[in-house]
Amino acid sequence: MNDTSRPSLLTRLAAQDRAPVDFVLDGKPARALRGDTVLTAVLTHAGRLRETEFSGAPRAGFCMMGACQDCWMRLEDGTRLRACSTFIAPGMRLLSYAHKEDSHG
Amino acid sequence: MAEVHPVIVGAGPAGIRAAQALVAAGLRPIVLDEAQRAGGQIYRQPPPGFHRSGRDLYGFEHRKAAHLHGTMRALLSAIDYRPGSMVWNCEDGILDVLRDGKNETVNYTHLILATGATDRVLPFPGWTLPGVYTLGGAQVALKYQGCGVGRRVAFMGTGPLLYLVAYQYAKAGAEVAAVLDTSNTTDRLAAVPGMMRAPGLAAKGLYTMGWLRLHGIPLYSGVRPDHVIGYDRVSGVVCRQGDGTDGKQLRIACDALAYGLGLRAETQLAAVAGCRFDYHERDRAWLPERDKAGRASVAGVYLAGDGAGIAGADAAELAGERAALALLEDLGMRVDTARATALQRKLERQEQVRNTLERAFPFPADWAASLDDDVVLCRCEEITVGTLRASAEVDGAREINRIKALTRVGMGRCQGRMCGAAAAEVLARASGVALPQVGWLRTQPPIKPIPVHLFSGDAPDEAGMTLAARGRR
Numbered sequence: 001m002n003d004t005s006r007p008s009l010l011t012r013l014a015a016q017d018r019a020p021v022d023f024v025l026d027g028k029p030a031r032a033l034r035g036d037t038v039l040t041a042v043l044t045h046a047g048r049l050r051e052t053e054f055s056g057a058p059r060a061g062f063c064m065m066g067a068c069q070d071c072w073m074r075l076e077d078g079t080r081l082r083a084c085s086t087f088i089a090p091g092m093r094l095l096s097y098a099h100k101e102d103s104h105g
Numbered sequence: 106m107a108e109v110h111p112v113i114v115g116a117g118p119a120g121i122r123a124a125q126a127l128v129a130a131g132l133r134p135i136v137l138d139e140a141q142r143a144g145g146q147i148y149r150q151p152p153p154g155f156h157r158s159g160r161d162l163y164g165f166e167h168r169k170a171a172h173l174h175g176t177m178r179a180l181l182s183a184i185d186y187r188p189g190s191m192v193w194n195c196e197d198g199i200l201d202v203l204r205d206g207k208n209e210t211v212n213y214t215h216l217i218l219a220t221g222a223t224d225r226v227l228p229f230p231g232w233t234l235p236g237v238y239t240l241g242g243a244q245v246a247l248k249y250q251g252c253g254v255g256r257r258v259a260f261m262g263t264g265p266l267l268y269l270v271a272y273q274y275a276k277a278g279a280e281v282a283a284v285l286d287t288s289n290t291t292d293r294l295a296a297v298p299g300m301m302r303a304p305g306l307a308a309k310g311l312y313t314m315g316w317l318r319l320h321g322i323p324l325y326s327g328v329r330p331d332h333v334i335g336y337d338r339v340s341g342v343v344c345r346q347g348d349g350t351d352g353k354q355l356r357i358a359c360d361a362l363a364y365g366l367g368l369r370a371e372t373q374l375a376a377v378a379g380c381r382f383d384y385h386e387r388d389r390a391w392l393p394e395r396d397k398a399g400r401a402s403v404a405g406v407y408l409a410g411d412g413a414g415i416a417g418a419d420a421a422e423l424a425g426e427r428a429a430l431a432l433l434e435d436l437g438m439r440v441d442t443a444r445a446t447a448l449q450r451k452l453e454r455q456e457q458v459r460n461t462l463e464r465a466f467p468f469p470a471d472w473a474a475s476l477d478d479d480v481v482l483c484r485c486e487e488i489t490v491g492t493l494r495a496s497a498e499v500d501g502a503r504e505i506n507r508i509k510a511l512t513r514v515g516m517g518r519c520q521g522r523m524c525g526a527a528a529a530e531v532l533a534r535a536s537g538v539a540l541p542q543v544g545w546l547r548t549q550p551p552i553k554p555i556p557v558h559l560f561s562g563d564a565p566d567e568a569g570m571t572l573a574a575r576g577r578r
Contacts, residue, residue, distance in 0.1 A: 009235055009338065009361070013277045015155040015251035035152035040250045047338050048235050054487045058337045060235030062484065062523065064242035064249075065146055066139060066191075067223040067371070069518035069554060070484055084245075085139075087152070 009060055010043040023092040024076075032088045039064070039071050039083035048096055049073045049083050109436060110212055112137065112200065114192050114374060115219035117145020118418045119410025119425030121177050123217045126429035128183045130438055135211060137190040137202060143177040145221055145410075146241060147418045150174065151249050162248055164273060165309050169418070194550035195378045198405075203555050215405045215432050218374050219425055220412030224266075224365035227472050227527045228482050228490070231333025231342075236361040243363035244270045253279040255361025259342055261285040261330060262364040263466040265306075268313045270363060275320060282359040284317060285328040285344055287366065287469045299461030306458065325355060329472065333362060366468055368415045369526060375413070376548035379403050384541040387463055388415060389470075389526070391545035397449050399428030400435075407432055420455035423448050473530030482531065483524045485517020490531055497535040505543045508532055518554050521546040 018033040025042060032041030039061050042049055048058035050073050061071030064084050071083040076093040111127055113120045116138035127134045142150040148163065148170040159167035180186075187204060192211075194201035200211040224239035231237065238246070238254045240262060246252045247270075257280040260271040267286060275281045300307040318324060327347055331354070334341035342362050344355040375393035376382070381402035382391040395401055395408045407428040410421035427448040430440045476482075478491025496502050496511045505528060508514055514528045515521030521528070525546050533540045 010246065010250075010252040010254060011256050011279065013247065013251055013253050013279060014161070015151065015157050017156065018154050035154045035250075037250060040246075040252055044252065052487060057233065057487075058235050059233065060338075061238070062233075062242060063223050063239050064245040065223055066553070067519065068239075068484065068523045070523075072518070072554075 007047065008044045009047050010040060012044060021088050021090050023088055023090065023094065025094050026096055036088045037084055038073060038081060038086045038088050038092070038094065041088035042073070042083065042094060042096060046096055051097055107214075109214050110135070111215040111217070111432060112211060112213035113217045113219060114138075114200075115145065115221055115410065115412065116140065116143035116177065116186070116188070117219060117221050117410060117421065118148065118173060119219035119221075119412075119421040119428075120145070120217070121173055121180070122422045122425035123219060123407075123409060123429040124180055124184050125176055126426045127432070128180055130429075130433050130440070132433075133184060134217075135185040135187065135213075137187050137192055137200070137211065139189070139191050141188050143186075143188070144170065144174060145418075145421075146223075146245065148173050149245065149249050151251070155251060157251065161277075164269070164276075166418070173422070191553060191555075192374060193552050193555055195374050196550075201550070206556070208555075213405075215407070215435075216378070217399075217407045217409060217425070217428050217432065218378070218401075218412055219408075219410045219421070219428075220371040220374055222368040222370050222411035222415055223522065225367045225369040225468075225526055226365060226523060227469075227530070228476065228480050228484075228524070229330040229332065229472075230477070230480055231335065231339075233481055233484050233487075234333050234335050234339055235337065236335070236339030237333060238361065238363050240264075240266045240270050240363050240365035241368075243361075244273065247273060247277055253277065253361070254363060255339070255359065256280060257282050257359045258361045258363060259283050259285060259357045259359040260363050261287070261328065261342070261344070262366050263288045263469070264365065264367045265310055265462065265466070266365060266368075267466075268310065268317065271322070272313045272316060275317065275322065281317070281322045283323045283325060283355075283357045285330075285342075285355070285357070286324070286326045286466075287328055287472070288466045289327045292467055293465045296461050296465035299457070299464060302454065302461065303458040306462075328355065329469065329475070330364075366472075367463075367466065368411060369522070370414055371412045371522075373520065373548045373552040375401060375406070375408060377550050377552060378406050380406060380408075382545060385414065387460065389468060389530075389540060391541075396431075397452070398431035398434075398445070399424055400431050405435075416452075416455055416459050420452060420459070423452050423455065427452065470530075473527055474534040476527075476531065482527055483514045483517055485519050485523075486513055488512055488514050490527075493528060493531055494535045497532055501536075502532070503536045503538055503543065505529055505532060505545060506547050509546060515546045520548065520552065 062068045111134040163170040259282040331343040380393040409424040409428040
């Protein structure tokens, strides 16, 4: 389900004097900062990046350094990206809920 | 001299010092690094546009960070530096590299692997909830993105990173709910004589702990996690401190938890390169064999830094340079043998410091055995501890790759990076064999997930060629 109304997970503590980058999360406009990873962009608005294919449980990344593969996320066109190591780009359209091809059964 | 194509994988402390030594000898190495900017994890640089001082970013280590970044900048014209390169296979003198969404192959005659490490973790109830991150991950969020993983964060686990990250969070303005150390005060007291060899390190550790205490942050020792509180995100953590009648329950309110149990070497490339591994009791892990200079069991392959066995950033700089000198020696080039000897002597001292740190912050060997059957062990495919134990009991599996085939543990997207340590510990206990006997997870290329279109065969360019078409399978 769309969960973007929930409070954000990450908190900005420093280096906030960067240019804004507008993107779309679950169909709603959202704003990040230039140099944000997709993970930062999404989790400063929401409490999850995706739902698992098996139980549907929410996930929000884990290792932040490209090893655990927990932070993958879908674009609206179905492309999968690793949120901790992909930078947010203007107009990026991201989905945080389960894509139908990700669910089993 | 025959053509020489040296390639370095990793641009952290080990990779940069290796590149520097090769350049000094007149070689022009290719340096492949997964990150967009050099420095590795410890000296990771934020993206352009972040204005923060070196002191804010790297704390006590800001001079070392500046020195290393400066070295890399000075090397740029003398090396073939390819940031954003994910090396996913290594065989017979060829690396497969994913860069900017395209596959490319890189030939090498000599290969220095400086692949680094990530946090070593064990599972516990709630570890997959949003808001639970590794210690290193929490540090990356702050250093690389200027973000805290929560507003009120608890830190758990063991090792120097535990106190350091808690301190860095508090300094950056986050609320630190508690520091929950799995090691005991007695462990740390036993390590005091050894720490005399590393007074600087000990002083930093004591300063950090003292600072946290002075700022009213509760520090607990001898802690084991019970569970994370929360339905779809963290609202607290429940732990036990001490055993039996002396034991007490700790309930910490927090909106994020960062934890880690020391580090785990990133050895996958060494494995696919065909390097022999052996078991290391102190690290409770199988690591690629290497001689004192860093030569692997495969000719032309060298290992340096935490990717070859955890030794820390200072040791990584020394090992990177030493491995490069070994490469030059093997080419028959003249090297400064006094320098090589001095590096080895320093590395031996670092090794003793490492032994002491392991004594001060020991791995909680009892943790895995005490896990309930319903705890998720594999994050990727949500396979439980009970499934693994049942497989050991019913099928009689005693070896980790057999368990992988039967349960899919270690077969998910992370390829066992996050569950491998736990799977081995749980299997050893469940099947009543010693940890080395369960073996280590075999690595398969691609060592990290790559887009499937690279192999679909319908892409017109070279990137679309299948492994079979290239005669590699």
